[in-house]
Amino acid sequence: MQAIDFWLVDAFSDRPFGGNAAAVCPLTDWLPDEVMLQMARQHNQSETAFLVRSDSGFELRWFTTHAEIDLCGHATLAAAHVIFEYLDWPDTSIRFSTRFVGELQVTRNGEWLTLDLPARDCRPETPPQALLQALGIDQARSVSKGKCWLVELSGREQVEALQPDFALMRQIGGLNKVCVTAADSEYDFVSRFFSPEVTMPEDPVTGSAHTMLIPWWGAKLGKTRMRARQVSERGGDLRCEWLEDRVKIGGQARTYMMGKVFL
Known part of the structure; x- marks a missing residue:
């Protein structure tokens, strides 16, 4: 043994x-x-x-x-x-x-x-209507695509209030990994991450998603150092730094x- x-x-x-x-x-x-x-x-x-x-x-x-x-x-x-x-x-x-x-x-x-x-980078992309439908929203501030969908919403309250339709996300191809994010007054940005085809449909804190979030928000905010929080039920704080082709979390x-x- x-x-x-x-x-x-x-x-x-x-x-x-x-x-x-x-x-x-x-x-x-x-x-x-x-x-x-x-x-x-x-x-x-x-x-x-x-x-x-x-x-x-x-x-x-x-x-x-x-x-x-x-x-x-x-x-x-x-x-x-x-x-x-x-x-x-x-x-x-x-x-x-x-x-x-x-x-x-x-x-x-x-x-x-x-x-x-x-x-990791991402680029603006027109989302399928099913993506917004599965998230329970009519529109987003912006949508990009890299290793996952990156959906920018209007603020932290909207991110926290989301109740995705995981059954619908499972039915439709290409919606397995979705990160929603927004600027925040306490943190530089907040996020949530959904992956309905795995054991936990919502990941509590997702380091790999921040390899995309950090350069995306860094370019948007003009910052290299940022504070982030993933606002899942368990939640977690992250200290972020953007170094061009690398990120520190x-x-x-x-x-x-x-x-x-x-x-």
Whole structure:
């Protein structure tokens, strides 16, 4: 029998039950992909991060309950939290090598962890009427398309009030990933992220979406440093910096559970 340590971490939160939860499993060597997928399904979180120590840092992979994915911000933050807090890591920065987005880095400054991720762009695009219908709105300030739909609304109240029709989003192709956002008086911008075809139709805090939001809002506001909040039910604060082809995303993390998996 093989025993594997695991942690459940609330990322982008300074308290339990906030932010976005991810399971983290450090491994000695890579397990078969099917076993890691089964573990992710058993954990039943939006993402599980698996990592293996390397000469330069760690190799990192992310699995949902459906498949391996190319990037997950909050699970990367959770993995870094585990390494800093429990794996006797001596430095203030960690380098992760990944299969799909190259090398990533996380640095620690007190309670805050900062992700260094590739920026993603998007371009204005005419939305299908079904998109606005599924969101329950008649119009949007602007709509763009990149790795997901990016829908700008009139303000924070409208973003918070949305009650999407997830059944309709599932029926219509191309509406699986939708980010809604607006400028705000307290933060530079707020957002929510919907992905109805996965375990949790609304993602509580989405680091990967901010790889697109940060350059988009940076250009719109003429800023390189911004404060953001994802206004889901759990919610989370993010410190954002735009560095042309890279973005930095800062957040806090809290351990909720630790234990062992027996295979």
